[in-house]
Amino acid sequence: MPEPAPIHGRCDARFERVREAFAREFAAGNEIGAAVCVTLEGESVVDLWGGHEDAARTRPWRRESLANVYSTTKAVTAIALHRLVDEGRVDLDAPVASYWPEFARAGKDRLPVRYLLSHEAGLAAVRRPLAPAAIYDWDAMVEALAAQAPWWEPGKAHGYHALTYGWLVGEVIRRVRGKSVGAVVREEIARPLGVDFEIGLGPELDARVAPLLPGPVHEAPDGSPAYDLLGAMRSDPEGLLAKVFGNPPLLDPDAVNSRAWRGAEIPAANGHSNAHSLARIFAALANGGAVGGVRLLSNAAVERARAEQVNGRDEVLPMPTRIGLGFFLSSEREPLGPNPEAFFHGGAGGSLAVADPENRLSLGYVMNWMHQGLWLADPRPRRLLAEAYACL
Secondary structure, three states: OOOOOOEEEEEOHHHHHHHHHHHHHHHOOOOOEEEEEEEEOOEEEEEEEEEEOOOOOOOEOOOOOEEEOOOHHHHHHHHHHHHHHHOOOOOOOOEHHHOOHHHOOOOOOOOEHHHHHOOOOOOOOOOOOOOHHHHHOHHHHHHHHHHOOOOOOOOOOOOOOOOHHHHHHHHHHHHHHOOOHHHHHHHHHHHHHOOOEEEOOOHHHHHHEOOOEEEEEOOOOOOOOOOOHHHHHHHOOOOHHHHHHHOOEOOOOOHHHOHHHHHOOOOOOOEEEOHHHHHHHHHHHHOOOEEOOEEOOOHHHHHHHOOOOEEEOOOOOOOOEEEOOOOEEOOOOOOOOOOOOOEEEEOOEOOEEEEEOOOOEEEEEEEOEEEEOOOOOOHHHHHHHHHHHHOO
């Protein structure tokens, strides 16, 4: 195993335990390249990076390196919708069809916007076969979802809308705001905060992207064998799980590093960012909706976003989930430290963003070596977060 690269960046003396824990991840062979940032009271107290952008370890990771954060994208898409609620332009309890008339098909005429954010809509997948390239075609996906009947009665169950969430929430944003989700996130969230977060990455930024690299699959937290997602999909090719992750394909390791993937707007899965940008966005959520003089949301919106909507059996994921409005919530199965009211979103492979308003703490973590396991928050950033809490 190559010698781990040095850890770069800065870390307040009070939080030295986080630096030591980050270095241990590299020394243990758990990382190729990664970055972590922690804020307290809106100020960065940890901003570290290390390793390499490529599998050959020829390109050192940089502070400005970008990574595809997969489903952590959902949280930023949710912020964009909550801003419209703050403005009085979207009512979470109004029918989706009042903003997107074509949605009022297949028994969905009264389905409220709220269910899109809480994964209760029953639209976790499209039944009819879609071409793999449909994932890059906004119009094709929103048309397919408008025509799709719910897999369960909306509001009576919940299941992770791994891919469809982005087009469902995103089309409401697009109809009301009059511009694409990528443009809204860029103009209303990223630029005001001075951070990097792109849904629809331009080719001029390709040189900053660390390609995602397939990594290990881990056993479940209780020590049981690793969950065989592909095997479960193959066992019922017409079932919900197979359609969620395979129609169109979501976890293609070749596609995710392609120009087509990077350039498309897939607001559930293809946001590109870095650790300090995620930490700053979530610092606003951890500090009443504003950071550095920039207000993203009202404090009421933050409280609304982390209010529990569902808790228990998930119709898609083989684990219970506790969900607010666009965010996962700390749970007994996966506690995120001492505050049960902390909220977060993670992405396939490991990325994570956390907000803790009670402690006014946020964390952002990105990487390129994808670890897979039966969890919502990767153990690597959870270990870093635990050390941050230990320093408070």
